Amino acid sequence: MDxxxxxxxxxxxWDRLDRLAKQRRLDGAEADELVRLYQAVATHLSxxxxxxxxxxxxxxxxxxxxxxxxxxxxxxxxAWSDVVRYATVTVPAALYRIRWxxxxxxxxxxxxALVAGVRVAVDPDALAAMxxxxxxxxxxxxxxxxxxxxxxxxxxxxWTNNAWIAAQMIAFGVTGAWPVWxxxxxxxxxxATGGMMAAYGELPLFFQLxxxxxxLELTSIFVAGAAGLRLFWAWVDPGARPRATALAAxxxxxxxxxxxxxxxxxxxxxxxxxxxxSGMAWWLKIVIGALALGVFxxxxxxxxxxxxxxxxxxxxxxxxxxxxxxxxx
Numbered sequence: 001m002d003x004x005x006x007x008x009x010x011x012x013x014w015d016r017l018d019r020l021a022k023q024r025r026l027d028g029a030e031a032d033e034l035v036r037l038y039q040a041v042a043t044h045l046s047x048x049x050x051x052x053x054x055x056x057x058x059x060x061x062x063x064x065x066x067x068x069x070x071x072x073x074x075x076x077x078x079a080w081s082d083v084v085r086y087a088t089v090t091v092p093a094a095l096y097r098i099r100w101x102x103x104x105x106x107x108x109x110x111x112x113a114l115v116a117g118v119r120v121a122v123d124p125d126a127l128a129a130m131x132x133x134x135x136x137x138x139x140x141x142x143x144x145x146x147x148x149x150x151x152x153x154x155x156x157x158x159w160t161n162n163a164w165i166a167a168q169m170i171a172f173g174v175t176g177a178w179p180v181w182x183x184x185x186x187x188x189x190x191x192a193t194g195g196m197m198a199a200y201g202e203l204p205l206f207f208q209l210x211x212x213x214x215x216l217e218l219t220s221i222f223v224a225g226a227a228g229l230r231l232f233w234a235w236v237d238p239g240a241r242p243r244a245t246a247l248a249a250x251x252x253x254x255x256x257x258x259x260x261x262x263x264x265x266x267x268x269x270x271x272x273x274x275x276x277x278s279g280m281a282w283w284l285k286i287v288i289g290a291l292a293l294g295v296f297x298x299x300x301x302x303x304x305x306x307x308x309x310x311x312x313x314x315x316x317x318x319x320x321x322x323x324x325x326x327x328x329x
Contacts, residue, residue, distance in 0.1 A: 003052045010044055014064060017041055021068045038068045089307045091260040094253045094314025096304025101226035102219075109183055109222060113191030120195025130196050140200045144193075148209060148277030159269030162217060163262060166224035170258050173228020174235055174247070183225045208282040212289035213272035216296055220264045227257040253314035264296050 017037040020030060045061040048054065120126045130136055165182060172178035190210075197206035231250050238246030275288050 003048075003054055003057070006044075006048070006052075007057065010041075013037055013040055014044075014061070017068055018064055021064070021071045034068065035072060038065065038072060041065060041068070086256075088303055089310075089312055090314055091256055092300045092302075092304035093307035093312035094256040094304075095223065095260055095300035096308050097253070097314060098223070098226045098230050098257065099301070099304075101230050102223050105183065105226045105229065106219070106222045109187045109218075109225075112184060112187035113194070116188045116191030117195035117198065120192045121198040126192075127196060127199055130192060136196060136200070140197055140202050144197065144202075145205065145209060145277075148272065156269070156273075158213075158272050159266050162220065162265045162269065166221060166261050166265065167258055169221075169224045169228040170231070170254055171228075173231040173254070176229065176232035176236075179225045179228035179232075183221070186221065208285070209276055212276045212285040213268050215289045215293040216264060216271065217268035219293060219296065220261050220268060223257065223264075224261055227254040230254065249313075256314045260300070267292050267296070 017034070020026065020034045020037065023030070026034060041061060042065055045058065045065060048057055048061065120130060127136070131139070169179040169182050194203065194206050194210075197203050231247070231254050234246045234250040235243060241249070271289055271292055275285050278285070280288075
């Protein structure tokens with residue numbers, strides 16, 4: 001197909017549709033013309049994409065159709081069905097797609113934490129780096145346990161802090177370095193704290209206080225780190241897609257991950273704020289934490305697997321994300 005000739009023949013229709021879409025008021029005849037031209041230009045876009053997929057022309061016609069569709073149908077108003085579908089299909093699909101990234105991030109984090117903990121527990125020099133003897137004893141005997149104060153303000157503070165950390169790892173994930181740095185910092189800190197508690201014979205207390213909320217909280221942080229690294233990998237290895245297209249698609253899908261983690265971190269914040277520091281038996285606290293983690297895992301592994309099998313990716317649909325030029329390969 002001669003693209004220049006095709007453009008020359010149909011440009012008047014495109015320009016007319018553009019004017020009608022921007023026109024403030026339309027009479028009956030102009031409204032009918034707008035619909036007719038919208039249908040015609042949609043056919044033109046389909047022809048261009050299949051016969052001569054010029055990126056500039058495809059983008060121009062896609063934007064023109066988007067404006068015209070908004071003028072014809074009005075702005076999209078989300079219905080409750082959209083909200084339910086987003087929560088039960090889109091978010092689980094986005095989480096499920098990075099499950100293996102989450103697994104490897106979890107394994108690496110636990111390994112670093114274990115190494116840091118063992119070193120502090122058995123190496124006097126590493127233990128001395130945790131503070132003076134009086135500072136360490138005060139932390140082990142009082143500060144560690146007193147931190148978990150059961151009240152609403154504490155739960156809100158924990159949720160806000162963890163959500164901020166997760167959002168940073170996803171937002172700056174394209175750098176590759178930021179998620180690794182945050183995860184490494186947290187792994188060393190948690191491991192070293194556990195090692196110090198072990199050195200003073202308080203390792204059971206450490207696990208009793210960190211496990212109830214930590215199961216879900218740390219899993220959420222691992223997912224956020226995995227999402228950030230997945231975004232970085234989309235930049236390193238975009239596959240057959242142009243790098244900008246790959247980053248845009250993965251960025252939208254991984255923003256969906258961030259939305260999903262808001263709920264998970266809110267639940268872990270409730271557990272940390274009202275269960276960890278409460279007077280419940282330690283085994284009951286751990287059971288509650290395990291149930292919270294189980295709910296999250298079932299949410300994204302069961303619902304996510306079903307959604308991905310149905311073709312979902314966690315990205316927006318074409319109507320909201322915009323047309324994408326097909327890429328061979």
